[in-house]
Amino acid sequence: MSSDRTRSAILAAAEKLYADRGFGDVTLRDIVAEANVNLAAVNYHFGSKDELIAELFVTRSLATNRERLNELKAAEEKGGGRAPIDAILHALVGPTLRGCLGPDREGSTAARFMIRASIESVPPIRRIKNREVDHLRKFIAAMRRAMPGRDDADLYWGLHFALAMAHHTIRERERLTKLSEGQCDLNDVDAIVDRVVAVSVMALTAGETPAKKAPARSAMPQGRLTRQDL
Amino acid sequence: MSSDRTRSAILAAAEKLYADRGFGDVTLRDIVAEANVNLAAVNYHFGSKDELIAELFVTRSLATNRERLNELKAAEEKGGGRAPIDAILHALVGPTLRGCLGPDREGSTAARFMIRASIESVPPIRRIKNREVDHLRKFIAAMRRAMPGRDDADLYWGLHFALAMAHHTIRERERLTKLSEGQCDLNDVDAIVDRVVAVSVMALTAGETPAKKAPARSAMPQGRLTRQDL
DNA sequence: TTGCAATTCAAACAGTCGTATGAAACTATC
DNA sequence: GATAGTTTCATACGACTGTTTGAATTGCAA
Numbered sequence: 001m002s003s004d005r006t007r008s009a010i011l012a013a014a015e016k017l018y019a020d021r022g023f024g025d026v027t028l029r030d031i032v033a034e035a036n037v038n039l040a041a042v043n044y045h046f047g048s049k050d051e052l053i054a055e056l057f058v059t060r061s062l063a064t065n066r067e068r069l070n071e072l073k074a075a076e077e078k079g080g081g082r083a084p085i086d087a088i089l090h091a092l093v094g095p096t097l098r099g100c101l102g103p104d105r106e107g108s109t110a111a112r113f114m115i116r117a118s119i120e121s122v123p124p125i126r127r128i129k130n131r132e133v134d135h136l137r138k139f140i141a142a143m144r145r146a147m148p149g150r151d152d153a154d155l156y157w158g159l160h161f162a163l164a165m166a167h168h169t170i171r172e173r174e175r176l177t178k179l180s181e182g183q184c185d186l187n188d189v190d191a192i193v194d195r196v197v198a199v200s201v202m203a204l205t206a207g208e209t210p211a212k213k214a215p216a217r218s219a220m221p222q223g224r225l226t227r228q229d230l
Numbered sequence: 231m232s233s234d235r236t237r238s239a240i241l242a243a244a245e246k247l248y249a250d251r252g253f254g255d256v257t258l259r260d261i262v263a264e265a266n267v268n269l270a271a272v273n274y275h276f277g278s279k280d281e282l283i284a285e286l287f288v289t290r291s292l293a294t295n296r297e298r299l300n301e302l303k304a305a306e307e308k309g310g311g312r313a314p315i316d317a318i319l320h321a322l323v324g325p326t327l328r329g330c331l332g333p334d335r336e337g338s339t340a341a342r343f344m345i346r347a348s349i350e351s352v353p354p355i356r357r358i359k360n361r362e363v364d365h366l367r368k369f370i371a372a373m374r375r376a377m378p379g380r381d382d383a384d385l386y387w388g389l390h391f392a393l394a395m396a397h398h399t400i401r402e403r404e405r406l407t408k409l410s411e412g413q414c415d416l417n418d419v420d421a422i423v424d425r426v427v428a429v430s431v432m433a434l435t436a437g438e439t440p441a442k443k444a445p446a447r448s449a450m451p452q453g454r455l456t457r458q459d460l
Numbered sequence: 461t462t463g464c465a466a467t468t469c470a471a472a473c474a475g476t477c478g479t480a481t482g483a484a485a486c487t488a489t490c
Numbered sequence: 491g492a493t494a495g496t497t498t499c500a501t502a503c504g505a506c507t508g509t510t511t512g513a514a515t516t517g518c519a520a
Contacts, residue, residue, distance in 0.1 A: 006467080024353070028508065038469050043509060045467095119351055121253070133409050140409075156410035161429060163393050168394030177362050179370075180386035191266070197390060199433040205434060236497080260479065268499050273479060275497095 007036040007045045007202050012109075015056050019112035020041050023053065023122045050124040059127045060099075060114050067095035072142060085146040085204060089197045092159070093166040096195070100170045100191040118171050147204065153202065162200035169196070237275045239265040242339075249342035252350045253283065280354040287355045290344050295327035302372060315376040315434060319427045322369050322389070323396040325425070330400045332419040334355055348401050354406050377434065384434065392430035399426070 013035035013100070017026045032039050046052040071091035075083035083091075100111045100118075117125050123226055136159065143155045149204045187189065243265035247256045258279055260268050264314035276282040301321035330341045330348075347355050352413075366389065373385045401405070403416045417422065 005417055011366050036469095040469070040509095040510080049508060060496090072437045078382060092496080121349055121351075130405070131403065131477085136409055143336040153410065153413045153415075156406065156414050157425060160398070160406050160409075160414070164394045164402075168390070168398060172390070173362070174396075175363065176386065176390050178392075180383065183383045184390070185383075186385050196386060197283030199429065257476075259476090268497095269478095270480080270500090271498070279478065 006037050006041050009037055010042055010045060010052065011056060014052055015113045016109050017052075019109050024114055049055050053080055053122065054124040054128060056113065057117055060110055060183065061132075062096050062115075062130065064114075065132075066097055068092060068135075069100075069138065070140065071095065082145050083142055085143060086197055086201050088139060088142045088146060089158075089162050089200045090193065092194050093162055093196050093200075096166050097170065097193050098189055101173065101186060101192065103187045115170055117166070118146055118167055132161075150204070158200055158204035161203050163195060165196045165199060207230075234269050236265075236271050239267055240272055240275060241286060244282055245343045246339050246347055248283075249339050252346055253350050284354040284358060285342065287300060287347055287358055290340055290347075290363075291358065294325050294329055294344075295362075297329075298365075299368065301325065302369065306372065312375050313372055315373060316427055316431050318369060318372045318376060319388075319392050320423065323392055323426050323430075325424050326396050327328070327400065328419055329335045329422050331416060331422065333401065333417045345400055348397055349437070369452065373434075380434065388434035389429055391433050392426060395426045395429060 010190045011032060014026075017030055017034055028042050029039060031052075042049065042052060045057065060228035068091055071094060072083065072088060075091055079087070100115050114163060121129075138157055139159060140152075143159065144150075144152070147155065169186075169192060176184050177186055241260060244256075247260055247264055258268060258272050261282075262271060272279065272282060276285065298321050299389050300320060301324060302313065304314045304318035305321055311319070330345050351359075368383075368388060370385055373379075373389065374382070377385065398418075399422060407416055
């Protein structure tokens with residue numbers, strides 16, 4: 001089947017061009033020129049431009065989510081069904097950050113594409129992202145097991161802030177480099193992951209809703225919640 | 231001068247439509263229809279579509295930045311030239327969050343416009359945002375005065391994470407509401423500001439680069455750094 | 461080899477977009 | 491009230507967009 005070659009060529013060309021120039025100014029004609037295929041091939045193989053973008057994003061997104069769940073599962077098995085909170089958060093933000101940052105990923109088309117997808121948020125991608133809620137609920141469930149005493153709202157805020165730091169770092173990495181004049185090392189991905197996880201754990205273990213009084217913490221398995229370096 | 235009326239009508243109509251439908255699918259023809267002016271008026275008064283968008287964003291952005299600096303200045307004067315870290319962060323994220331969240335701001339066109347600008351990131355807006363570095367440096371300077379013992383890199387990361395949480399909350403507020411099934415109250419803006427500030431302060435006071443050992447904290451004016459509720 | 465389906469291709473379609481133009485209407489000054 | 495400058499207007503331009511079409515080509519099975 002020669003059609004697979006055309007399909008793959010389109011996917012590769014589209015991902016490369018979107019990664020380099022963004023969704024805003026890449027036309028189907030640009031893509032087919034890069035892929036050396038006919039203009040009509042895109043609609044023939046994908047139906048529409050949006051479906052092409054969706055397929056690109058779904059592929060990469062599923063890979064990240066799978067990696068997340070694998071890491072979460074491994075952590076839960078290691079902990080006998082209950083993973084410590086830092087491991088859960090590590091599984092949440094690790095794959096995303098590792099996939100988009102780091103010197104080896106610098107030239108990766110897939111990484112640059114996902115960064116674009118994180119910045120520009122075009123309709124077909126937005127639609128897919130909105131279905132990610134179910135995926136995140138699995139992490140909320142794991143967090144609930146790790147911190148049974150915690151209010152659900154606090155768990156949601158903790159997860160929300162963890163994703164905030166991860167995505168903002170990916171999205172604004174150039175600005176952070178410029179602002180800090182290189183003092184923030186965006187290439188040391190492991191250190192970034194650790195930093196994001198550490199802050200998230202702090203938010204979850206010490207951060208009560210400021211309006212409330214801090215409750216007794218005896219219900220929480222504190223020893224396991226605190227990272228050794230905090 | 232009747233020209234001011236046309237100009238204002240265009241600005242108001244554009245802000246409303248962009249706020250409601252995003253930059254992607256609002257054309258000049260939509261704008262002039264909403265404003266009840268002629269199509270050519272946009273290019274006559276603003277030069278181009280991009281310059282219209284830029285003017286809209288610059289106006290709102292300057293207002294926020296001014297508010298930030300006023301709050302920072304007030305905090306520094308109150309502290310005799312050195313504001314506590316939580317007040318600095320409060321001045322950084324407070325105006326942004328207050329401007330975009332909250333029940334009273336729900337119907338505000340300006341707020342919804344800024345949310346759009348935060349989500350879609352169209353070229354003319356991106357250009358303006360890249361000039362914001364100087365503005366942020368003033369906050370870094372204030373943070374350096376508040377925490378003289380801290381590594382600059384840690385300060386940059388702290389500011390970065392504070393902005394991450396604020397912007398991500400604005401940008402993904404619908405998803406957070408959906409994910410938490412309403413358990414996260416996006417209408418209590420003060421509580422959100424306090425929460426973001428609290429986590430940011432924790433990141434700055436306790437968060438060392440995980441690879442390093444935590445240094446002695448004696449150099450830091452701890453008593454003033456820690457919020458009463460932490 | 462014949463026949464049929466899958467794939468490729470050049471070309472055109474039907475819009476939409478931001479912008480430009482030149483005349484008309486208005487405004488203010490003298 | 492004539493004049494000069496500003497602002498509005500209808501209209502068209504030129505280019506670009508995603509998509510469709512129908513014929514040509516290819517690949518594979520009988």
